[in-house]
Amino acid sequence: MDTESTYSGYSYYSGRSRGSHRHSERSRDRHKSRSKESSRSEKSVTIKAPPAQPLLGDDTNQGEEVQDDNWGETTTAVTGTSEHSISQEDIVRITKDMEDSVGLDCKRYLGLTVAAVLGLLVFLTPIAFLILPQVLWREKLDPCGTACEGLFISVAFKLLILLLGTWALFFRSPRASMPRLFVLRALLMVLVLLFVISYWLFYGVRILDSQDSNYQGIVQYAVSLVDALLFIHYLAIVLLELRQLQPTFSLKAVRSTDGEAFFYNLGHLSIQRAALVILENYYKDFSVHNPALLTASKSRAAKHMAGLKVYNVDGPGNNAAGQSRAMIAAAARRRDSSHNELYYEEADHERRVKKRKARLVVAVEEAFTHIKRMQEEEQKKAPGEVMDPREAAQAIFPSMARALQKYLRTTRQQHCHTMESIQQHLAFCITNNMTPKAFLESYLNPGPTLQYSRERWFANQWTLISEEAVTSGLKDGLVFVLKSVDFSLVVTVKKIPFIKLSEEFIDPKSHKFVLQLQSETSV
């Protein structure tokens, strides 16, 4: 992708797409090989994948292949897996996803059906209270005129308000599935159930059995039930929605691989709900996890211990602790110049990135000058060369493709963006009249995870690891870990300090100044 093209537009496009497809295939292989190093428990049959070559070497290989004139014949290059087969790991991963999703749905639907049944029961109870006497012993009832009708209206409207409130508060698609029960919601449902059951008991014993003739009393009883239901709804709002709004705790979430940290202010929540909030914010705050950036420190760590070998001269005694201590002491003592290497390497990298960035910015600015939005009147004049945004993007893309690819390769982001996505983004920017700088914004800085397509997230399945029960509330000093496959988020809870605010009144007339002289006189 880093060579000049002399082909026509379409063949260029297909060549590029094949290159990028293979490229993404390679990156998937790399991801697979790397994820094998991480602690996944599934055993997998290793199909011989290409060795994880350094990124630059890999791509020059690719470049040479595309440069070949017979690229049509030689595109069936040797890769570990062909483009259409799935390796063992993929199969395991797919089945795992499937059974997880099936399990989730069952649990989710169970909760929903229980809640729906309860809600229906609660809603129909007052109506049943009103209708049953009329149906069962209409003749014995005292006639009840305007008072009853007034009460009927109030029952109707209160039921309507209750219905709207419940729809607003509870009829929302669940945004997550939690490991344990949501305690407060379960308690509220139990409360409502007990409440309605007690009302039914009273009704059944005192009214149905004795066939009370005072219909107004019965209607008032139904009204009191609806009032109490409204109050329970109010309680639900306060417990479920309002209580956690006031921030009490500050949570620090640190990503274990690169130390990126963010703080979130939360109120009184259970650990699992707090974890949910943090995960929702993870996708928008943390930059996307980039495993390519972690290899440098790993290789340094390997080099630290690489030069030392421990020989056991005292016989086959298992002196593991002594060995490791000896190694640490020796490593500390020897003259390590890796800090020097790190310093120069980083300075070099900075310079290279800046140079590539400058070239990229210039290339993009130049490319954007070739495109001009056509006005309405002009559209009728020259219908020949009119292009829609997608074609315009494809037209100017080749001039900046090389600079962009080089920049992405230097900052190790090239696996996050496919050529398709770049062209789509370019068309999007052209449509919305964005400047070159706005187009580049998503490539110059690694953005939050949501910005990328789902395959690049590396963060789809989360496990909550905590020493306290996950339904217990947040406490100062609590630590829990949200583990994903490639990395984990370590969350520490700290209490927001009690703020003592005092006031001081300053009289506006008290702002007075004097001149301070420091003169020196010679005598």
Add this chain to the structure above:
Amino acid sequence: MAHIPGQPVTAVVQRIEIHKLRHGENLILGFSIGGGIDQDPGQNPYTEDKTDKGIYVTRVTEGGPAEVAGLLVGDKIMQVNGWDMTMVTHDQARKRLTKKNEDVVRLLVTRKSLQDVVRQSMLQ
């Protein structure tokens, strides 16, 4: 040399007698003063007590009568010819030093090194 208002000021002083030099039509002493009760004491580099509003010697010209008499930079002038200089304005101090009918000024000056020496000798 911190002064508590209402208490008498005690200090170890050195007597310095300066004979004024006629320079043109002026009688000069050959040093510069700073300080005074109308000045900012916080700018005084010669004292640790930054509320001291006394008159300090800020410069001594080379070879002038003050240097000859033994005046040093950083000296605090306590008396001039019997007149007190610890609670005067800058201008009053200037006037007391530059009286045209006086040829000689007798100063009582104090400095930190004097205080230190006395204190050390008292300790021993």
